Amino acid sequence: MLRAVCASANPHKVAEIFELMGGVIDLQPRPADLADVVEDADTLVGNARLKAVAVCAATGLPALADDTGLEVDALNGAPGVRTARFAGEQATDADNRAKMLRELNGKARTCRFRTVALLRFPDGREIIAEGVCEGRVAEAEVGERGFGYDPLFIARDGDGRTFAQMSASEKHELSHRGKAFRALSEILKRELPTA
Numbered sequence: 159m160l161r162a163v164c165a166s167a168n169p170h171k172v173a174e175i176f177e178l179m180g181g182v183i184d185l186q187p188r189p190a191d192l193a194d195v196v197e198d199a200d201t202l203v204g205n206a207r208l209k210a211v212a213v214c215a216a217t218g219l220p221a222l223a224d225d226t227g228l229e230v231d232a233l234n235g236a237p238g239v240r241t242a243r244f245a246g247e248q249a250t251d252a253d254n255r256a257k258m259l260r261e262l263n264g265k266a267r268t269c270r271f272r273t274v275a276l277l278r279f280p281d282g283r284e285i286i287a288e289g290v291c292e293g294r295v296a297e298a299e300v301g302e303r304g305f306g307y308d309p310l311f312i313a314r315d316g317d318g319r320t321f322a323q324m325s326a327s328e329k330h331e332l333s334h335r336g337k338a339f340r341a342l343s344e345i346l347k348r349e350l351p352t353a
Contacts, residue, residue, distance in 0.1 A: 159182075159183065159184045160182075160183050160184065160220060160346070160350055161183070161184040161186060161219060161220070162183050162184070162185055162186065162219060162220040162221060162222045162277060163185075163186045163187070163188060163189075163213050163214075163217045163219050163220070163221050163222070164176070164185050164186065164187060164188055164221075164222055165188060165195075165206075165209040165210050165212070165213040165221045165222060165223035165224075166188065166209070166223065166224065167188060167194055168305075170304075170305040170306075171224070171335075172187070172188075174326075174330070174335055175222065175224070175335075175339060177326065177330065178330060178335065178336060178339035178340065178343075179222070179339055179342075179343060182343045182346055182347065183222065183346065185222065186217075186219070188213060189213075189216060189217065192212070192213065192216050195208050195209045195212045196208070197209070197225070199239070200239060201239060202225040202226070202227050202239055202272060202273070202274040203225075203274050203276065203286060204239075205225040205239065206223040206224055206225040206274050206275070206276040206286075207223070207276060207278070207284070209221070209223035209225075210222070210223035210276050210277070210278035210284075211278060214278050214279070214280055218280055219280070220277055220278060220279045220280065221277070221278050222275070222276070222277050223275075223276050223277075223278070224273055224274060224275045224276065224335065224338065224339075225239070225273070225274055226241060226271060226272065226273040226274075226334060226335065227239050227240075227241045227271070227272050228241045228269060228270075228271055228307055228311070229269060229270050229271075229272060230258075230261075230262070230267075230268075230269040230295065231266060231268045231269060232262060232265040232266045232267070232268075233261060233262075237254075237258075241254075241306075241307075242254070242306070244257055244258065245257040251305060251306050251307075254306070254307065255299060255307060255309065255310055258295060258307065258310060259295075259297075259298070259299075259310070262295055267294040267295040267296075267297075268292075268293075268294050269292075269293060269294060269295055269311075270290055270291060270292045270293065270334075271290070271291045271293070271307075271311065271333070271334035271335075272288065272289070272290050272334055273288065273289045273290075273333075273334040273335045273337070273338040273339075274286060274287075274288050274338065275287045275288075275289070275335075275338040275339050275341070275342045277342065277346070285342065285345055285346065285349065287338050287339070287341035287342035287345060288337075288338055288341070289333070289334040289335060289336065289337025289338030289339070289340075289341060290334055290337065291311075291313050291314075291315075291332060291333055291334040291337065292313070292314040292315070293311055293312050293313045293314050293316075294311075294312050294314070295307075295310050295311065295312075296309075296310050296311070296312050296320055299320075299322075300319075300320045300322065300323060301319070301320045301321070301322025301323035301324075302322060303321075303322050303323070303324065303325070303326070303329075304321050304322040304324075304329065307321075308320060308321035308322040308329075309321075309322035313332045313333070315332055316332055321333065
């Protein structure tokens, strides 16, 4: 089994990735003393690559990174690559959700979550997979689970509940992150003997 280091420093994301990649990769936690990577690329792939390259260089092991964006049609695809910083550089999840509700007042609420999962090897090879979940932004926050925009996001293929109202397994079945990491797992199952 391939041993790789998880590049994310977000504990919520790390927990989801561990759950989604179990059995395919022996996923190690990111070194605690590794400085945060400045995510200043203009694409999700670019940000995932920045994190993976830094962790790969620091550990000498393959690194698994991801980046996610919420693309809201009425906001011309924003916040997109700036999803975690929508309300500012030091914004909390609550700040971002509050700004989203203000920005969409009286506007169409269709959107999608997009996740890019990237596995980088020390020799520079990369495997990239993407997952997309279409949906809409709720009129108000609902639910206690999850993180980020989960209390606002209603998946088109779901049953009308927000991600924050779903169990972890229900969310993983529908979510952008679940789709991206399942796609990456399938690629790895085919390619690991030669990876």
